[in-house]
Amino acid sequence: MKKILIVEDEKKISRYLQLELEHEGYSIDIADDGAIALEFFKKNFYNIILLDLMLPKLSGEEVCRQIREKSEVPVIVLTARDKTFSKINLLDLGADDYITKPFAIGELLARIRVALRHKKKFSDGDQVIDYGGIRINLDKKVVDIQEKEVSLTKTEFNLLHYLVLNREIVLSREQMLNNVWGYDYAGGEKIVDVYIKSLRKKIDYGEKKLIHTIRGFGYILKEEN
Numbered sequence: 001m002k003k004i005l006i007v008e009d010e011k012k013i014s015r016y017l018q019l020e021l022e023h024e025g026y027s028i029d030i031a032d033d034g035a036i037a038l039e040f041f042k043k044n045f046y047n048i049i050l051l052d053l054m055l056p057k058l059s060g061e062e063v064c065r066q067i068r069e070k071s072e073v074p075v076i077v078l079t080a081r082d083k084t085f086s087k088i089n090l091l092d093l094g095a096d097d098y099i100t101k102p103f104a105i106g107e108l109l110a111r112i113r114v115a116l117r118h119k120k121k122f123s124d125g126d127q128v129i130d131y132g133g134i135r136i137n138l139d140k141k142v143v144d145i146q147e148k149e150v151s152l153t154k155t156e157f158n159l160l161h162y163l164v165l166n167r168e169i170v171l172s173r174e175q176m177l178n179n180v181w182g183y184d185y186a187g188g189e190k191i192v193d194v195y196i197k198s199l200r201k202k203i204d205y206g207e208k209k210l211i212h213t214i215r216g217f218g219y220i221l222k223e224e225n
């Protein structure tokens with residue numbers, strides 16, 4: 001199910017959007033101000049963010065800027081008709097699109113579909129594994145973390161693939177060595193630690209950690225609650 005974060009301080013609007021978007025099959029979170037929006041963004045994975053600009057605590061512009069430091073999630077700005085700004089400014093901020101309030105829900109839904117399609121590097125037939133904001137495309141050998149493509153070496157890719165397939169299970173260095181490097185690999189288990197370290201640098205974002213060390217056993221890939 002596609003997840004949408006609505007950042008809007010006018011409850012009448014956010015409730016209306018929630019009802020309409022849930023009806024369309026989207027899962028919805030609502031943030032009433034800019035600070036809460038960033039909290040939600042750090043903790044959860046979203047396919048789209050709908051962002052009002054005039055917000056308490058942190059402006060929509062600032063929220064957009066901070067989101068863009070971490071992620072390429074599509075952002076559609078909801079603006080009031082009387083606010084004058086240019087589309088160029090919004091695009092500078094990293095927003096993907098904007099819609100002027102009041103808008104017809106049909107138009108917003110169309111914009112959402114376009115934004116989702118636009119971001120898609122993954123064709124429908126591809127074999128894809130999704131977990132904790134990690135998306136692995138097994139056919140194209142592409143990995144996205146929170147919608148942002150990360151570049152992995154072949155071994156890093158194979159290791160991440162193995163970890164995600166065995167997510168939430170503690171794996172020993174020996175298991176990882178045998179399955180990723182192969183039984184005939186002559187080097188020691190230290191290589192696992194080296195690759196875990198480089199993978200962590202590439203896939204952990206913000207405070208969110210996915211690979212955890214289990215002292216005396218090995219490693220586990222899991223989302224923290």
Ligand code: CA
Nearest residue numbers: 009052054055
């Ligand atoms: Ca507002």
